[in-house]
Amino acid sequence: DQQVKQNSPSLSVQEGRISILNCDYTNSMFDYFLWYKKYPAEGPTFLISISSIKDKNEDGRFTVFLNKSAKHLSLHIVPSQPGDSAVYFCAASLGPGGGADGLTFGKGTHLIIQP
């Protein structure tokens, strides 16, 4: 039973445009959401997070939006750059940092930035 779903296995975006990666979740107890970026043969790198008490968090080119009623979050990257090409994982937890249950990850979306 997939509690965190990333329905797009891959996404291709032109350099300079906006990249929008989507994530849906089913567990209404999730309280904290994170996005990680992963290059091949490396570990995931933390990008940005959002608490359920907020609906938006921004950090430079990255913005995460949370719609609790729809159980949906999205990551916006603008403008997209070639170095953004990677696999992006959405993760959720029952509290900040993962608490005692760790993080629940989606399967990832492979973002490809086209020159």
Place this chain on the structure above:
Amino acid sequence: NAGVMQNPRHLVRRRGQEARLRCSPMKGHSHVYWYRQLPEEGLKFMVYLQKENIIDESGMPKERFSAEFPKEGPSILRIQQVVRGDSAAYFCASSRTSLYEQYFGPGTRLTVT
């Protein structure tokens, strides 16, 4: 400030052998998490440890898998009598407390032949 260290990066074991994976958390971090990633899948939580304590092992297979985080030294994930299905990337993450974001190591890629 060095990141999370994992070794070895690649490990090949024959069926029935033991695999030992090591993780040194970031400086100042006392919370360690282990995750497993199968091909084409997301990361799956296995176990959460603090120094000398297993806090949550709900994601660990019931048999052959164990983990420890001793007072001194790295955290160890141990897999006894490995089978082909254990082939995966194993990632360790650490955090300052359970309230802070987790930072991941580069992973150990285990191949069972």
